[in-house]
Amino acid sequence: xxxxxxxxxxxSIPILLLASVLVFFFVRETTDPLAKYAQNRDVSTKIxxxxxxxxxxxxxxxxxxxxxxxxxVSCAKTSRIKQYTFWLSHFVKGDMGQSxxxxxxxxxxxxxxxxxxxQLIVWGVLISALxxxxxxxxxxxxxYSVLDxxxxxxxxxxxxxxxxxxxxxxxxxxxxxxxxxxxLHNPLFFSIGLHGNHGPGFLAGLLDxxxxxxxxxxxxxxxxxxxxxxxxxxxxxxxxxxxxxxxARAKGLxxxxxxxxxxxxxxLIPLVTVMAIDIGALFGGLLVTEQIFSIGGMGxxxxxxxxxxxxxxLLPWLMISAVFIVLFNLLADVLYGTLDPRIRxx
Amino acid sequence: xxxxxxxxxxxxEARAAVDPVTGTPAMGPTSGPNVxxxxxxxxxxxxxxxxxxxxxxxxxxxxxxxxxxxxYLVALFAPQLSRYDLNPATLSTLHGPTAAHWxxxxxxxxxxxxxxxxxxxxxxxxxxxxxxxxxxxxxxxGALAGYFGGWIDQALMRVTDLFLIVPGIAVxxxxxxxxxxxxxxxxxxxxxxxxxxxxxSFLFWQSIARVVRGLFLSLKEKEYIEAARxxxxxxxxxxxRHVLPNIVGPILVNTTLVVGTAIITESTLSYLGLGLNxxxxxxxxxxxQSESAVGSANAYLIYFPGLALLITVLCVNFLGDGxxxxxxxxxxx
Numbered sequence: 135x136x137x138x139x140x141x142x143x144x145x146s147i148p149i150l151l152l153a154s155v156l157v158f159f160f161v162r163e164t165t166d167p168l169a170k171y172a173q174n175r176d177v178s179t180k181i182x183x184x185x186x187x188x189x190x191x192x193x194x195x196x197x198x199x200x201x202x203x204x205x206x207v208s209c210a211k212t213s214r215i216k217q218y219t220f221w222l223s224h225f226v227k228g229d230m231g232q233s234x235x236x237x238x239x240x241x242x243x244x245x246x247x248x249x250x251x252x253q254l255i256v257w258g259v260l261i262s263a264l265x266x267x268x269x270x271x272x273x274x275x276x277x278y279s280v281l282d283x284x285x286x287x288x289x290x291x292x293x294x295x296x297x298x299x300x301x302x303x304x305x306x307x308x309x310x311x312x313x314x315x316x317x318l319h320n321p322l323f324f325s326i327g328l329h330g331n332h333g334p335g336f337l338a339g340l341l342d343x344x345x346x347x348x349x350x351x352x353x354x355x356x357x358x359x360x361x362x363x364x365x366x367x368x369x370x371x372x373x374x375x376x377x378x379x380x381x382a383r384a385k386g387l388x389x390x391x392x393x394x395x396x397x398x399x400x401x402l403i404p405l406v407t408v409m410a411i412d413i414g415a416l417f418g419g420l421l422v423t424e425q426i427f428s429i430g431g432m433g434x435x436x437x438x439x440x441x442x443x444x445x446x447x448l449l450p451w452l453m454i455s456a457v458f459i460v461l462f463n464l465l466a467d468v469l470y471g472t473l474d475p476r477i478r479x480x
Numbered sequence: 481x482x483x484x485x486x487x488x489x490x491x492x493e494a495r496a497a498v499d500p501v502t503g504t505p506a507m508g509p510t511s512g513p514n515v516x517x518x519x520x521x522x523x524x525x526x527x528x529x530x531x532x533x534x535x536x537x538x539x540x541x542x543x544x545x546x547x548x549x550x551x552y553l554v555a556l557f558a559p560q561l562s563r564y565d566l567n568p569a570t571l572s573t574l575h576g577p578t579a580a581h582w583x584x585x586x587x588x589x590x591x592x593x594x595x596x597x598x599x600x601x602x603x604x605x606x607x608x609x610x611x612x613x614x615x616x617x618x619x620x621x622g623a624l625a626g627y628f629g630g631w632i633d634q635a636l637m638r639v640t641d642l643f644l645i646v647p648g649i650a651v652x653x654x655x656x657x658x659x660x661x662x663x664x665x666x667x668x669x670x671x672x673x674x675x676x677x678x679x680x681s682f683l684f685w686q687s688i689a690r691v692v693r694g695l696f697l698s699l700k701e702k703e704y705i706e707a708a709r710x711x712x713x714x715x716x717x718x719x720x721r722h723v724l725p726n727i728v729g730p731i732l733v734n735t736t737l738v739v740g741t742a743i744i745t746e747s748t749l750s751y752l753g754l755g756l757n758x759x760x761x762x763x764x765x766x767x768x769q770s771e772s773a774v775g776s777a778n779a780y781l782i783y784f785p786g787l788a789l790l791i792t793v794l795c796v797n798f799l800g801d802g803x804x805x806x807x808x809x810x811x812x813x
Contacts, residue, residue, distance in 0.1 A: 153642055160651070164658025294793040296744050298751045298767065299786035306779045325775070411644070418647035425752055436650060437752060440657055448654060456645045463645075 139468060146460045150453075154225075157452045158218050165445040170234060178205035187231055187446065188212060188220030221449065230450040235442050240450055243435060248454075250328060251420055251431035254354055257347060258416065262355040262362060263409065267402070269359075270366020274374060274401075275393055285363065292360025297419060301353035301426040308349060323348045326428045350427040354419050358412050365408050370401040403474045410466030417455050531729070534806040541802020544795035551792060555600035564591040566598055566761075576780055583784045586770060592781065595761055596788055602762040603743050604792070606677055610742035613681035615735045618688030619724075625689065626696025627719050636693065640686045648683050649745065653754040655679045672756055676749070680742050688734050695727040729807025733800050740796035747789055763789045 166172075167187055171180035178199065184190040190209035199205035212220070224230070230240035273282040309321040324330055324346045332342035373379065374397050382392045420433030428434070432451065439447035536542055554561060564581075573589040575581070583592035625636040656676060663669045670678070699705065700723065708722050749755030750764030751771075758765060763785040770781035 149638075149641060149645065152638070153645060156642060157646065161654060164654055290794065290797065291790070294740070294790055294797050296747055296751075296786065296789050296793070298748060299782070299789060302767070302771070302774045302779075302782050303786070306774050306782070310775045310779075418649040421649060421653075421752060422748060436653075437754070440653055440754060452646055452650060455647050455650070459645045459647075 135468070135471070138471070139464070142464050142467060146464065150456060150460060153456050154222060154453060155218065157456070158221060158449060159214065161445065161449050161452070162214065162217070165443070165448065167234075167445040169443055169445075176205075177207055181206045181209055183234075185209065188217050188224075191216070225450060225453065231446045233439075234444045234446055235438075240447055243447065244432070244450060244454060247430060247432045247435040250429055251424070251433065253328065253347070254350060254420065254423065254429070254431060255413075255416060258351050258355045258358075259409070259413070261351060262359045265359050266362035267366050267398070267405070269363040270405075271370050271393065271398060271401075273363070273367040274370030277371065285367075289360040289364050292356050293364075295356055295360075297353055297357060298422045298426060300356050301349070301423065304349045304352060305426070325349055325426075328429055350423050350429060353426065354416065354423040357419075358416065362405060362408065362412075365405050366401065369404045370397060373397050373401040399473070403470065406469050406473060407466050410462045410469075413459060413462040417458065531806045535802055538802040538805055540798050541805075544798035544802070547791065547795045548799065551600060551788075551795075552604055554597055555604050558594075558597040558601055562591070562594040562597050564594045566590070566594060574778055576778075584778075584780050586781055592766075592784055595766060596763070596785055599761045599763050599766055599785065600788065602673065602756070602760060603747065603764070603789070606673070606680070606746050606762070607739040607743040607792075607796075609677045610680040610684060611735045611738040613677070614684040614738055615688055615731060617681065618685040619692050619731060621685070622689035622692025623696055623719050623724070626693035627700055627715065627723070633693070636686075636689060640690055643683070643686050649748065652679055652683060652745065653749060653752070656749065656755055672760060676746055676755055680745060683745075684738050684742060688731065688738070691730060691734055692727065695730060696723055699723050699726060729803070733804045733807065736796060736800040736803060740793040740800075743789065743796075744793055 168180055168184055168189065171183060174180055181190055181194070185194075185206070189212060190206075191212045192209065194206040194209035196204045197207050228241055230244070232238065233240055233243055236243070269285050273285050276282055304323075305325040308323045309325040312318060312322040313320075322345070328343070328346050328350075330342055330346060332338045374393075379392060379396055382396045383389070387396075417432070420431060421437060422433070423429070424431045424433035425437055432455070435447060436451050438444070439451065568589060568591065572581075572585055574585060574587050576584045578584070581591050581593065583596060585591055586595075621632075621636060625633040656672070656679060659670070659679075660672050660675055661669070696719075700718075705718060705722055708718050713722070746755055747762060747764030747767070750757075750762050751768045753768055756762050756765050758769070766785040767782055770778075770785075773779055773781040
């Protein structure tokens with residue numbers, strides 16, 4: 135197992151390197167990091183910013199500025215390849231430069247965003263997995279029942295539902311209409327941020343947190359709950375029709391034992407791989423969710439960076455999401471091996 | 481001997497070649513070994529007839545297909561069907577659905593039904609174009625990779641791996657923002673609609689390429705391909721006359737599903753303000769502009785474009801499901 139993990143990590147390094155090349159050249163071709171200085175009459179600010187991100191290099195020609203310091207007026211431009219190696223060598227050391235809009239270190243900004251995003255992802259994956267497995271198992275065990283047909287119909291809607299439409303409707307109904315209908319002072323579920331003002335005590339805080347979390351998590355997961363429950367239903371049906379399940383029933387095991395221990399454990403294996411791949415889609419889904427619910431996570435940071443032309447944020451953002459997705463694919467492979475003893479990892 | 485590199489040509493020829501089995505006169509002289517007919521020798525019906533039968537038995541898919549055709553017709557005839565101008569001179573702002581304005585009017589007094597019909601032209605056409613482009617590119621590359629293997633295959637697999645580890649919507653957003661209204665080498669000036677079709681096709685071709693590659697890998701080992709090769713058929717001919725007609729089904733299913741995914745992706749980007757921008761009007765743009773209506777009594781401004789999106793994608797998915805069952809020889813229908 136350890137050799138497998140080590141080898142998989144070693145194999146993902148060239149993929150990530152290749153990704154970093156493409157991401158770098160793609161972002162640099164489509165965006166200009168120094169665009170916001172184009173109108174600036176003082177050349178030295180632009181050149182200083184360029185020096186910071188390796189677009190210019192020494193030797194520079196300096197003049198004495200009005201303030202008395204040394205201000206660069208012209209520097210040697212670096213080639214794209216040099217810019218790439220400059221960026222990569224700083225990136226792997228955790229130095230991602232400064233945000234153009236807030237002058238904050240990009241790494242701090244992204245770390246803060248990641249903690250918010252992580253809450254959405256963790257709760258989202260947990261809840262979707264629980265709901266999808268429960269629905270899938272029920273639908274498979276009671277195939278063609280009324281509830282099975284209901285779940286199937288709902289899944290079709292869920293898969294076709296544009297997440298932003300779902301999110302906006304959810305806000306309209308649960309944050310607005312409920313208050314109108316039932317004359318509530320506060321909305322039932324909040325639609326802005328992850329925390330609000332709440333009374334003292336742990337329970338009040340937890341309640342406030344949950345009331346903030348419900349709508350964004352639902353928006354983030356509506357599509358994946360629908361598709362995971364379909365996967366779970368299909369794989370559960372597959373397993374329940376196999377011979378060893380019939381054997382288990384024949385030798386007198388209870389229905390619950392057969393379904394949960396013999397059936398579910400085996401039926402979970404295909405879902406785990408699907409789940410890991412969908413984490414990538416989830417990362418993209420953050421853009422919509424965090425924008426709608428004004429949550430300062432990775433998705434919101436990306437949109438703000440793109441609209442304000444803060445290109446220093448875009449590069450590390452793409453790379454971090456790539457690392458994240460690669461890690462989850464690795465996790466899926468490891469889980470796949472642990473859950474299914476027939477698969478030997480070497 | 482007539483050879484055709486055109487995929488559409490191959491498809492129609494395959495259909496024409498099948499017809500003699502059912503007794504209907506063939507469309508013209510057929511040349512070369514007839515793979516499809518051979519496979520169906522024992523059954524009385526041609527493959528295409530069976531596919532058609534299985535499809536029409538799938539009621540939901542048929543209804544979904546009809547709804548989609550209706551939507552495309554409405555989009556096509558939007559100027560004739562709408563009772564109002566897209567940008568009217570007389571203003572009656574922000575009143576809910578009435579007999580005069582079925583879907584209400586927005587804060588600028590524009591009739592929402594009219595806007596939805598015009599927006600359908602953009603959304604639906606983008607979906608269709610992206611599906612066609614990504615199918616053509618994906619099929620070509622997938623066929624080359626699956627048939628020849630080697631470095632083409634390796635390169636394709638690595639590229640698709642790369643696409644899998646970066647969130648596609650982020651890449652699309654950067655490309656749209658960075659390239660819109662720029663003059664590019666070779667293609668020149670590109671409008672935002674052309675650009676979004678281009679970059680969506682660029683993102684979606686690889687899923688189809690993977691499917692086509694897999695199908696080519698399994699089919700190229702079959703005996704009839706060996707027979708074709710033994711009788712001196714060129715690689716090109718084997719790929720497009722012998723393998724491709726047999727995998728039209730799965731490709732068509734994927735093309736259908738791409739229509740839905742492309743429409744959702746375009747509307748998501750436009751909703752976020754990172755895709756199409758006014759004066760272009762798509763369902764996503766409409767929702768972007770009416771976002772502030774959420775949390776007020778004017779939320780109908782969100783409901784109708786959202787429902788149009790939901791129904792379209794739902795129908796596309798049902799249609800894809802129906803096609804999948806229709807093309808599946810093991811299907812019980």
